[in-house]
Amino acid sequence: MEVVQSQRKSSSNNVIVSILPLYRSAPPLEVRLEDFEFFAIDRLRVLKGLSDGLCRGKKPEEMEKLVLDLWKANMRHPQAVEEVNKDIISHFVLRLVYCRTEELRKWFLSMETTLFRHRFRWGSSEAQRALMSEFKLPYKAVSNAEFESLKDKLGQVARSMGQTLAAADAIFYKVPFEEVPDLVAGRRVFIHKGHAYVAINQVVSLVVTQFRSYLSKALILTNRKWTSTIREQEKDRLTPIVEALCTSYLGPDYSQQQEFGEISIKDIDQVAKTSFPLCMRHLFEKVKEDHHLKHGGRMQLGLFLKGVGLKLDDALAFWKAEFAPKVSAERFDKEYAYNIRHNYGREGKRTDYTPYSCQKIISVTPGIGDHHGCPYRHFSEENLRAALVRMGVSSRAVEDVMDKVHNRHYQLACTLTFEAVHGSSCDAGINHPNQYFIDSQRVLQSKNGSVA
Amino acid sequence: MTKEEADNGRDDMVIDVPGQANAVPDGFNANYLRIYYGKLFPHADMFKWMSYGNDGKHPGCDKSYFGRREFSFTLENDIYIRFQSFNSVTELENSIKEKCPFKIDIGPVYSVDPAKRHAYAQSGNNVFTPVERELVFDIDISDYDDVRYCCTGADVCLECWPLMTIAIKVIDTSLRDDFGFNHILWVYSGRRGVHCWVCDGKARRLTNEQRAAIADYFHVYKGNENSQKKISLPGLVLHPFLARSYTEVLKGFFEAKLLPNQNLLASEERYEKILEMIPDASVASELRRRWQENKRASMSKDDINIVRWEQLKSILQSGKQKMQGLRRCVEEIVFSYTYPRLDMEVSRHMNHLLKAPFCVHPKTASGRTEQGRTKTRC
Numbered sequence: 147m148e149v150v151q152s153q154r155k156s157s158s159n160n161v162i163v164s165i166l167p168l169y170r171s172a173p174p175l176e177v178r179l180e181d182f183e184f185f186a187i188d189r190l191r192v193l194k195g196l197s198d199g200l201c202r203g204k205k206p207e208e209m210e211k212l213v214l215d216l217w218k219a220n221m222r223h224p225q226a227v228e229e230v231n232k233d234i235i236s237h238f239v240l241r242l243v244y245c246r247t248e249e250l251r252k253w254f255l256s257m258e259t260t261l262f263r264h265r266f267r268w269g270s271s272e273a274q275r276a277l278m279s280e281f282k283l284p285y286k287a288v289s290n291a292e293f294e295s296l297k298d299k300l301g302q303v304a305r306s307m308g309q310t311l312a313a314a315d316a317i318f319y320k321v322p323f324e325e326v327p328d329l330v331a332g333r334r335v336f337i338h339k340g341h342a343y344v345a346i347n348q349v350v351s352l353v354v355t356q357f358r359s360y361l362s363k364a365l366i367l368t369n370r371k372w373t374s375t376i377r378e379q380e381k382d383r384l385t386p387i388v389e390a391l392c393t394s395y396l397g398p399d400y401s402q403q404q405e406f407g408e409i410s411i412k413d414i415d416q417v418a419k420t421s422f423p424l425c426m427r428h429l430f431e432k433v434k435e436d437h438h439l440k441h442g443g444r445m446q447l448g449l450f451l452k453g454v455g456l457k458l459d460d461a462l463a464f465w466k467a468e469f470a471p472k473v474s475a476e477r478f479d480k481e482y483a484y485n486i487r488h489n490y491g492r493e494g495k496r497t498d499y500t501p502y503s504c505q506k507i508i509s510v511t512p513g514i515g516d517h518h519g520c521p522y523r524h525f526s527e528e529n530l531r532a533a534l535v536r537m538g539v540s541s542r543a544v545e546d547v548m549d550k551v552h553n554r555h556y557q558l559a560c561t562l563t564f565e566a567v568h569g570s571s572c573d574a575g576i577n578h579p580n581q582y583f584i585d586s587q588r589v590l591q592s593k594n595g596s597v598a
Numbered sequence: 599m600t601k602e603e604a605d606n607g608r609d610d611m612v613i614d615v616p617g618q619a620n621a622v623p624d625g626f627n628a629n630y631l632r633i634y635y636g637k638l639f640p641h642a643d644m645f646k647w648m649s650y651g652n653d654g655k656h657p658g659c660d661k662s663y664f665g666r667r668e669f670s671f672t673l674e675n676d677i678y679i680r681f682q683s684f685n686s687v688t689e690l691e692n693s694i695k696e697k698c699p700f701k702i703d704i705g706p707v708y709s710v711d712p713a714k715r716h717a718y719a720q721s722g723n724n725v726f727t728p729v730e731r732e733l734v735f736d737i738d739i740s741d742y743d744d745v746r747y748c749c750t751g752a753d754v755c756l757e758c759w760p761l762m763t764i765a766i767k768v769i770d771t772s773l774r775d776d777f778g779f780n781h782i783l784w785v786y787s788g789r790r791g792v793h794c795w796v797c798d799g800k801a802r803r804l805t806n807e808q809r810a811a812i813a814d815y816f817h818v819y820k821g822n823e824n825s826q827k828k829i830s831l832p833g834l835v836l837h838p839f840l841a842r843s844y845t846e847v848l849k850g851f852f853e854a855k856l857l858p859n860q861n862l863l864a865s866e867e868r869y870e871k872i873l874e875m876i877p878d879a880s881v882a883s884e885l886r887r888r889w890q891e892n893k894r895a896s897m898s899k900d901d902i903n904i905v906r907w908e909q910l911k912s913i914l915q916s917g918k919q920k921m922q923g924l925r926r927c928v929e930e931i932v933f934s935y936t937y938p939r940l941d942m943e944v945s946r947h948m949n950h951l952l953k954a955p956f957c958v959h960p961k962t963a964s965g966r967t968e969q970g971r972t973k974t975r976c
Contacts, residue, residue, distance in 0.1 A: 299838045306833040323777060324804065327811030333837045340778025340800070 165273060166265050167230060168280055168357070169237050169364075177235055183387050186243065188220040189236035190391065193257040198575055200260070201555065213264040242376070242384075243391045245369040255365065259358045266350060271317070278319075278349070281356050285319040288343060293318060296336065300343060303336045317346040326352065409455040411464050417454070421586035423560055423579045424521050424533060425507060426450050432517045437471045442510065442518040444482075446502055448489055453501035453580040458490045503578045504557050522547075522556040539566040628674065628698060634958055635695050644956070645687035648704070650799070666729075668705030668712045670951050671697055680705075680951075681712040703951035706731035707802075728948035730803055733779075733796035733812065736944040736952070737765050740790050745935045747860050747868075752790040757859050762792055764851045765938035768843045769794065769816060776839060777812065785955040793952060806947055813945040815839070819937050829934040831926040844929055848936045853907065856935060863889075863906040872910070875931050878924055881913055 177185075195216040199209055221236075223229040237258070244254035266274065271287070278285050293300075300318065301311040323342040329335040335342045344352070377385050409417065418430045429447040433439050439447065444465075451461060465486060466478050473482070484493060491498035504520070512519040521530060530551065534544050543566035550559040560576045568589045576582050645664065646653065652663035665685040672678050684690040694702070706728035710718050718725040739762060743750050746758040766784055773779045773796060781797040804812075818840065819828055836844065856862065863869045869889060876882040889906060914927050944950055 302835055302838050302841065305835045306837045308833060323811075324800075324808050327808050331811040331814035333815060333839065336838060337776045338778075339775070 165226070165230070166262070166269060166277060167234050167237075168277070169234065169361070172238050173231070173234050175231060175235065179383070181232075181235070182239055182384065183391070185232050185236040186239040186391055188232070189240055191220045192216040192261065193240075193254070196257050196260055197253070201558070210264060210268070213261065214268070217265075239388075240391075241365060241368050242372060242388050245365045245372055251362075251365045251369070255358065255362055258361060259354060262357050263350060263354045266353060274349075278353060281353060283321070283353065283356070284325060285321045285344070285349065288318040288320050292320075296338075296343065299336045299338075300345075303334070304345070307334060319344045319346070319349050409451075409460075411456075411460050411467075414451070414456070414464065417583075417587075420590060421583050423576070423582040424537065424563060425519070426579055426583075427537070428521055428533065429517050433468050437469055438473075440516055440518075442512065442516050444485070445489070446507060446518040448486060449499055449501040450579050450583075452490060452499075454583055458487065458492065461486055461490070501578070501580050504560070504576060507579070508556050520556050522551050522559040523554075527551075534563060537563065537567055539563055631698050631700070631958065632695075635698060639694065640956055641691040641694065642687055644954070645690055647797075650797075650802075662711070663707065665711050666709070667707045668951075669954075670703040670705060671699035672701035672703075673697060673699055681715065683712045702954040702957050704954045705951045706948045731948040731950075733801040733804055733809060734944060734950070734952050735769060735794035735796075735816075736787070736791065736941040737762060737769075737794075737938055738787075738791040738941065741939040741941075744871075745856075745860070745862075754790065760851065760855060761936065764847050764936060766792060766794075767847050768938050769940075771842070771846070772816070772839055783955070787953060788957055793955075795952075795955075809948070810946045813940065813942050816938065816940055817942060818933060819939050829930045829937065831930050831933065834925070836926070836929065840933075843937070844932065848932050852932045852936050853904070857903045857907055858901045861903060862935070863903045863910075866890075869906070872931055875934065876914070876924070876927055881924070885910055885913065 192213075196209075196213060199212045204212060221229065221232060223232060240254065244250040266277065269277070275285070275287070288296075297311070304311045320341050321344055323330050323335075323337050323340055326335060326342050326344060326348075329342060329344065329348060330337065334348070335344055337343070380388075414430075418427060422430060426447060429439065429443050432443070433447070448461065448465070451464070456464065462483060465482060466475065469478055469482065487493045489499050507518070508520040508523055510519050512524060521533065525533065527548065531544055531548065534547060535541075539547065543562065547559045547562045547566070550556075550562060557576050560582070561572050564572050564576060564582060564585070568586060570589050572585060574581075648667055649664050652659040652661065654661050665683055667683060668680070669682040669684070669690075670678065670680045671682060682693065684693060707730040708715070709725060709727050709729050712726075715726040739746075739749075739754055739758065740751050742758070742761050746761065748757045749755050770782060770784065773782055773794075779796050779798045779801055781801075783795040783797065785793050785795070787793045818831075820830075831840070835841070861868060862872065866889075869886075873882045873886055876885075885906075888909065911928055914924055944952065
């Protein structure tokens with residue numbers, strides 16, 4: 147695959163025919179640099195959404211729907227050719243990103259295999275058969291007549307494994323027994339005259355196993371190539387993109403206020419109580435209490451407030467007022483104002499900084515005297531429980547939240563808190579403090595008919 | 599009584615009870631061996647079998663084929679020589695007559711002549727490797743010592759040999775009906791059991807993984823003297839292979855022959871072994887109580903074993919038994935006494951050396967020979 151900065155030439159000769167690609171080899175396509183990154187990000191949204199769904203223990207039917215929705219939202223394209231190209235290109239870019247450590251490889255392998263399993267199942271029988279022949283699996287569908295004659299035996303095998311032969315599963319494939327040693331060894335198939343009769347879910351299993359084993363080996367090879375040549379060769383072009391991709395936050399960046407226009411200082415106290423996530427509530431309370439916050443806390447809360455809709459002038463006034471008992475006006479203008487202006491992109495290189503996502507907040511470790519970071523991660527159990535109770539979380543919900551905390555699912559804990567406080571579910575899960583805020587405002591508005 | 603019969607299907611299996619084969623008067627000595635190899639050992643047939651048509655007379659045959667087969671000889675004084683290979687029937691015959699091996703083993707067909715293996719091993723590409731080998735099974739009667747009371751170890755009699763014949767029936771039927779193999783040779787191993795040689799081309803070309811899969815398919819009896827329960831049949835019903843084996847072979851043999859002949863329920867020592875296999879202690883104690891009270895089946899003329907077995911079955915199979923583990927208990931008992939006990943290791947690897955048919959076994963005092971038997975009537 148060649149990455150170019152010019153316009154992409156069409157290469158319709160090399161389009162793969164089957165809809166579900168096997169990613170056997172990098173396609174001979176030219177890709178624009180922007181597409182290199184954007185395609186990967188879209189695919190990453192699908193994989194991370196999958197990961198999230200699995201984490202939350204979604205049932206198989208829910209996962210089916212989730213995968214379909216994620217794919218439609220991020221990877222669909224009206225032209226099949228374009229969709230397939232994006233599919234393949236994004237996969238190969240992510241291989242570069244996720245080949246670099248054992249942990250990354252494991253995650254990527256797991257998600258891509260899950261994605262593949264779902265996409266294989268929702269293909270038509272012809273598509274499935276086509277795929278099986280691409281894997282060089284010599285499977286033949288069992289005719290209806292043959293199925294009828296063997297139905298009893300096939301049912302017996304299913305029941306011997308504690309399963310039933312549902313009508314939906316009545317698709318069987320016939321294959322030489324040599325091809326399925328594991329199924330034979332475990333007596334999980336009916337064999338007759340050298341042929342094994344494999345049920346559709348077993349076929350999926352076998353195909354997926356092949357896919358997984360192939361991808362696993364490919365990732366190791368990719369890693370070797372990456373470390374030995376690509377990383378150095380591409381250090382000015384692709385390498386920075388690749389290295390940034392796996393840690394990137396993928397949601398909206400909340401740098402522009404969207405729905406609720408401006409929030410003024412007089413509103414802050416009120417919305418802090420109702421719509422701030424715990425991390426920001428805590429920082430806010432501490433500012434009020436201590437009349438000071440260290441740098442990490444100022445950044446985390448300050449950028450959050452910017453995302454919430456606080457204008458620069460109001461932000462300056464807010465911090466100045468809160469710090470007033472400890473910091474004189476002149477000292478404030480000298481030592482703190484510059485940084486606040488910097489956050490709003492009015493100083494220095496004029497970058498409009500984006501509020502921190504949960505991922506970023508969770509990853510920092512607050513030191514002595516710090517109050518930033520993620521409280522679900524850093525608070526003692528006692529303090530966390532007390533804080534949740536103060537937020538109005540019921541004792542049963544507190545237990546659920548603590549359970550997530552013990553399992554280190556901090557964002558899920560925050561999501562449960564949201565749900566408990568607002569009495570409504572948050573299916574998407576919390577990934578960003580500003581998302582918490584917006585969702586909260588939405589819920590409250592729909593309840594009260596106004597912004598609380 | 600040659601291997602050709604192996605090709606013809608197996609409707610009627612005839613067994614010759616070992617012991618009547620050769621009239622060798624005074625024990626064993628090398629002289630008799632020399633005579634045997636000179637006059638009786640079927641060199642030409644052995645060559646024809648192992649060639650599988652690659653004998654230089656048919657078009658399209660591979661002349662190197664026979665020469666790539668490994669044989670190993672055990673000589674007098676336990677000297678063991680491996681990687682023997684021969685390019686023709688004459689070479690084979692001359693070597694055997696000259697060396698007079700006490701035992702001949704057959705190994706796989708390699709990618710190159712075993713005599714030249716060192717030259718190829720240097721290249722590091724694993725060029726010296728097995729490419730073909732019959733699928734083989736080994737069943738030893740001594741593995742059944744815990745369920746036969748008439749003999750132990752290498753001894754065999756008319757009472758317990760049937761354990762072998764039903765094992766053969768179960769495996770043979772499955773090899774033909776389930777796996778589709780046709781060219782199957784069962785031989786008495788010369789001492790205490792039987793060997794099975796599956797010679798179909800498909801079988802010879804199986805990989806180690808596939809052989810292990812077939813062995814595992816047959817692996818139902820699991821355990822040694824330390825394990826309590828050697829047969830476990832979970833699941834609501836049995837896999838068709840197990841069900842067929844039970845209804846067509848094992849059940850009938852157990853109830854009509856093994857149970858009465860070995861007096862499996864007649865004495866406390868023996869029936870305790872069966873009661874131990876019942877997972878529900880209350881059922882076991884109920885039966886124990888009945889049998890302790892009723893030392894003789896005074897009421898009926900029927901064999902006491904059969905009477906007690908009927909009692910056991912009727913309790914275990916009555917609709918009242920809800921406990922999961924009891925569902926298949928009767929089958930588990932029958933399987934644990936009668937299901938074939940294979941030596942798994944023999945079947946798993948292509949390079950396993952197995953004793954050749956038609957060898958005279960030095961440890962069998964009466965000089966029973968390993969003869970090709972393909973028909974067994976049980």
